[in-house]
Amino acid sequence: MAEDGAFTFFRESLMAWHFENPRPLPWKETDDPYKIWISEIILQQTRIIQGIPYYERFVKKYPTVCDLAKASEAEVLKDWQGLGYNSRARNLRKAAITVCEDHSGYFPGTYDDLITLSGIGPYTAAAIASFAFGERVPVIDANVIRILCRYLGIEEVPVGRNVRLQMESVLNDAMMGADPAEFNQAIMNFGALQCTPGKPDCAACPLSDTCYAYNTDRVGELPKTRKRKPRRERFFHYLVLKSDEGVMIHHRTKKDIWEGMYDFPLKELESALPLKLKQLNDWAVSLVNTEKYVLSDPVCDTQILTHQKISCVFYPCTVKSLPGSETPLLEKARTEEIFFVANRNLHKFAVPKIIDCYFRVKSILL
Ligand code: SF4
Structure with a gap:
C-alpha cells in the first residue's frame, strides 16, 4: 500500500x-x-x-x-x-x-x-x-x-x-x-x-x-505474536471470620492485584497445602480475641488473571458473637485495615470475583 x-x-x-x-x-x-x-x-x-x-x-x-x-x-x-x-x-x-x-x-x-x-x-x-x-x-x-x-x-x-x-x-x-x-x-x-x-x-x-x-x-x-510468559502462581489463604451479623474483611491497600478492593484476612504462602489446626487457632484468636468459634472444612477455589493464577483456600470460621459493627477489632487488626462489616453493609464494598463467588456459594448476601 x-x-x-x-x-x-x-x-x-x-x-x-x-x-x-x-x-x-x-x-x-x-x-x-x-x-x-x-x-x-x-x-x-x-x-x-x-x-x-x-x-x-x-x-x-x-x-x-x-x-x-x-x-x-x-x-x-x-x-x-x-x-x-x-x-x-x-x-x-x-x-x-x-x-x-x-x-x-x-x-x-x-x-x-x-x-x-x-x-x-x-x-x-x-x-x-x-x-x-x-x-x-x-x-x-x-x-x-x-x-x-x-x-x-x-x-x-x-x-x-x-x-x-x-x-x-x-x-x-x-x-x-x-x-x-x-x-x-x-x-x-x-x-x-x-x-x-x-x-x-x-x-x-x-x-x-x-x-x-x-x-x-x-x-x-499474521500478526506474529510474542511467546507468553507463564503465569505467576500465588496461594492465598483466607480466614473467613463470620457471625450471624456479619463478616470480617480486609482492605487491600498495597500496590498489588485488586488494589483498593476488599477480601478477607489473608496469609500468602508458598503452596495451597491447608494450614494446620494450631496455626488456624492462633490466627483466629489473634483477630477476634475469643476462643468461642467453630472452624469448618476448608474450601478451595482458583481465579485466573492475565498474568497470575490465584489459588485460594478459605477457612470458614463461625464466631459466636463479634463485638460492635464495622469497628476495627484489635490494635493489630486496625493497623492491617481489617474490619468487621455487618451483612446489611457488605454491598458497599468492592470485592474480587473469587471473593464474590465465595459469598454467593456461602449465601452471604452482597
Ligand atoms: S486477511 Fe483480513 S484483510 Fe486480508 S483478505 Fe482476509 S479478511 Fe481481508
Missing part, C-alpha cells in the same frame, strides 16, 4: 464496507467526549457484550465528568466490580478530577492534551480526539494492528515504536479524504467483524485482491 492509488482503493473499499455493515452501539450515537471516554476505557480488555451494561450504569449514575470526580475511589471501584484491571477505574476517577479542576469540566479538545490525562494512552486519545472533535489522528488498537499486519505483510511482532510509526504513517495517508471519525470507526469495525483473529471472512473481503496475507496464504500466521 505504498502508492496513492493503493491508499485510495483501501480507503474506498473500507468505507463502502463500513456503510454496508453498520454496527449500532450505545456510545456510537454521541459526540460527547465524556461518554466516548467512558466507553473506550470500559472496552479495554472487556468484551462489548459485557461492557454495555457497565457503560449504561456508569453514564446514568455519573451523567457528567464532574459527577464522576465527586465520587470516592471506593464507590467507583464498587461500580467497576466484575470488569477487572482496577487501575482503569482509579485512573478514570483521577482524570475526571483533573478535567474538573484544571479544565472547568470541559474535556481537552486535542490529542496532545488528552494524552496527558491519567489512564489515557495513544489509542484512547486518538479515539476521543477523532470521534468527539474530528481531529485527523488514526486509532491503532488490536483490530487495526491485525488488519495492517495481514494486509501489508508486516513480519515483525507489532509491539515496537518503529512498527507503530509505520502504521501511523500508512493510516494517516489512507484516511486522507475521509471523515476521520468515520474512517477510524470503519477500520475498527472491520477488524472486529471481518478480519477477525480466528476466522477472517477472506472470501467475502473487499480487500482480498490486494491483501498480502491472503494472496500468500499467510493469514493464519
Whole structure:
C-alpha cells in the first residue's frame, strides 16, 4: 500500500464496507467526549457484550465528568466490580478530577492534551480526539494492528515504536479524504467483524485482491505474536471470620492485584497445602480475641488473571458473637485495615470475583 492509488482503493473499499455493515452501539450515537471516554476505557480488555451494561450504569449514575470526580475511589471501584484491571477505574476517577479542576469540566479538545490525562494512552486519545472533535489522528488498537499486519505483510511482532510509526504513517495517508471519525470507526469495525483473529471472512473481503496475507496464504500466521510468559502462581489463604451479623474483611491497600478492593484476612504462602489446626487457632484468636468459634472444612477455589493464577483456600470460621459493627477489632487488626462489616453493609464494598463467588456459594448476601 505504498502508492496513492493503493491508499485510495483501501480507503474506498473500507468505507463502502463500513456503510454496508453498520454496527449500532450505545456510545456510537454521541459526540460527547465524556461518554466516548467512558466507553473506550470500559472496552479495554472487556468484551462489548459485557461492557454495555457497565457503560449504561456508569453514564446514568455519573451523567457528567464532574459527577464522576465527586465520587470516592471506593464507590467507583464498587461500580467497576466484575470488569477487572482496577487501575482503569482509579485512573478514570483521577482524570475526571483533573478535567474538573484544571479544565472547568470541559474535556481537552486535542490529542496532545488528552494524552496527558491519567489512564489515557495513544489509542484512547486518538479515539476521543477523532470521534468527539474530528481531529485527523488514526486509532491503532488490536483490530487495526491485525488488519495492517495481514494486509501489508508486516513480519515483525507489532509491539515496537518503529512498527507503530509505520502504521501511523500508512493510516494517516489512507484516511486522507475521509471523515476521520468515520474512517477510524470503519477500520475498527472491520477488524472486529471481518478480519477477525480466528476466522477472517477472506472470501467475502473487499480487500482480498490486494491483501498480502491472503494472496500468500499467510493469514493464519499474521500478526506474529510474542511467546507468553507463564503465569505467576500465588496461594492465598483466607480466614473467613463470620457471625450471624456479619463478616470480617480486609482492605487491600498495597500496590498489588485488586488494589483498593476488599477480601478477607489473608496469609500468602508458598503452596495451597491447608494450614494446620494450631496455626488456624492462633490466627483466629489473634483477630477476634475469643476462643468461642467453630472452624469448618476448608474450601478451595482458583481465579485466573492475565498474568497470575490465584489459588485460594478459605477457612470458614463461625464466631459466636463479634463485638460492635464495622469497628476495627484489635490494635493489630486496625493497623492491617481489617474490619468487621455487618451483612446489611457488605454491598458497599468492592470485592474480587473469587471473593464474590465465595459469598454467593456461602449465601452471604452482597
Ligand atoms: S483478505 Fe482476509 S486477511 Fe486480508 S484483510 Fe481481508 S479478511 Fe483480513
